[in-house]
Amino acid sequence: MTRSDSTSDPTASFYRRIGDNRFEPTEHTQGAWREAEQHMGPASGLLAHALQTQYPRDDLQLCRISYEILGVISREPFEIEVEVVRPGRTIEMVEARMIISSRPAIRATGWRLATSDTAAVAGGGPAPMPGPEAWPNWDVAGFWSGGYIDSVDFRVDPASVPGSSRAWLRSDVGLVEGEPASDLATFTALVDTANGIAARQHPNRWAFPNIDLTIHYYRAPRFDDPARCWVGLDSTAIWGASGIGLTTTTLYDPSGPVGRAEQILTLRKLSDERPLA
Template identity: 35%
Template sequence: MAISEAFYERVDAGRFLATEYTRGPWDPGSQHAGPPAALLGRAVEEREGARCDMRIARITYEILRPVPIGPLEVTTSVLRAGRSTEVVEAALAPAGGAAVMLARALRIRVAEEAVPGVAPAPRLPPPGEVGPTPFFPVPWERGYHSAMETRFTEGAFMALGPGTCWMRMKVALVAGEETRPLDRVLVAADSGNGISSVMDFGRYVFVNSDLSVHLHRHPAGEWACVEARTSVDAAGIGLADARLHDEKGPIGRSAQSLFVAPRS
């Protein structure tokens, strides 16, 4: 069977089939968390009855267990509905199984030119000024690593310490459907831990079981940039904190809580 040039194929309104492009670098049977994060973000925005005068300001993901590559079901529910804000929950589960990933999104009502805009920090060097940076070695041909283009302006995947990386999807999120700027940011945001790794992966594990993304501006364009820094306490808890950018400038932040331990 031919593999779609996309992370997912839509089966019907709430069911999807994950392709090999979702595969993460550590387990051949599990997805990188970026694609399912984007899929849940899209589900929040596309749910039946969603208000068009609101957009996601914060979305927090709980990664309950590894997301398998295969048939998946997405469900959404409104936890709070107000005049100016709402909270929507989305769940991702294998077909007929328990949820493996949850998302809770805060959506805030917006209006054009409602208040004076306040410009944040200056832009980073654009992706056109730096060349492609290779992904670290992965033992399979297709996966998240082959579906994303990466360009570092600081650091590299194999260099320890802070990193700043422009990322662009080379395949669609859902086959045959338009890829949106929000998809591109959410696909990239879970990579902060890898972009700014501070420990040798051959000696330590440092995995995240959550992801929070705050957006003060709606993203634009094909590129998303993750400007990440990681801190680790000797007790084994870490934090990967990142500023998020598009080519127009900063758009928000992301954070990942890390479990850090020596490899057995």
Template identity: 35%
Template structure:
């Protein structure tokens, strides 16, 4: 598991949460999913779904005990704004806001999802590149259709969690989605991480439907401008086809 629940709001982080650059700091996928879990748990007066989550990264997340708090920031009958924070060492390190919308029957006007990716079984097994630390990367099964963590440039990959987000719980589709969504920058990186920083300061995911099944796909690419700014764009899939889109603002500079 990525976390062990100590109380309703407090969690012990396991080594599976560690990022590739330091065993002391978490990859942002697990904390993002933990915030999504808290947002999902907020009571709703009517059937509803989260349509957008924005995660602001305020600082490194240490591999330690963390607290998560969530609230309905702006209640409403049809549209609600939710908020959640993750605290480590007494300091807020990640903040999330989400729009939750009531659901209705729009099947008659539903647009086509788009072309599904080839199945994960057709991809090559993708292992952690040399120089990357164990932790969250090794906590996923990876299958690359093109590009990948070990190949600079655009990438199309599948991934599956090996472990639950929280001990003793089956992850929801939204939690699985948010564990993976922060990896768009990593799989589609254009630059050598030994020579360049390309750090995302946030993650925004727009969701059309929740994913089904354990395997989730990413079709990602990165764009870099001339002033040290970049953006990683990701289309997220399940076996049915595309279901969400993510974007990450990047700080790009030489080491």
């Protein structure tokens, strides 16, 4: 896959901060179906960043993030609001909202839990996945397009078939210009791509956007090598007979499995005149 020249710029970012809680999306957030929309991937990463950096708790791990997509994620300046919904010493819930033109576009709730040493009883994880060096680059241009897609490198298992795919993804684009982001927030920014990786039909013929994204992390993702910020996706998509689908994904970092993600889908033939939202 050939990356656009802009993504080779080490200062490239998905967002710029233009106020205390106000942000401007860059061209790297552009969605796949509509040019004027943001892709959910960078938006979910930014909200994870907000959940971690506002009202921070270094003694708790962000282990579940549930995103509700409440409307069109327009590619225009927006605000993020964060509040602690359920404070606690060992269990806490935090909520972040992306507000676009005075309207909530995405709501993200995150559970934070206290951690402890349970290595002696750990077990039950999924099988390991071959590393990104095992699979070739995927020329995504024949399937997906948009500024966000152009910012991502794809390595896809050649044995993948429509509805079942394994892949590694990485991007050189930072989350917020001039700001460090945690490995978890950087990882989260690529998870929503799972639905596109596991597509059962070509997106020129069918629309299958997800209206939510729920991620469970039983281990915080980590990138020991900055050059190996790879996100592994083992995804399966089920399309039902009544216009509803489900994409389920096991998540990996270079050290092994870290959790799971689920996305519920609305399935629509693009010849239909019904709007997507």
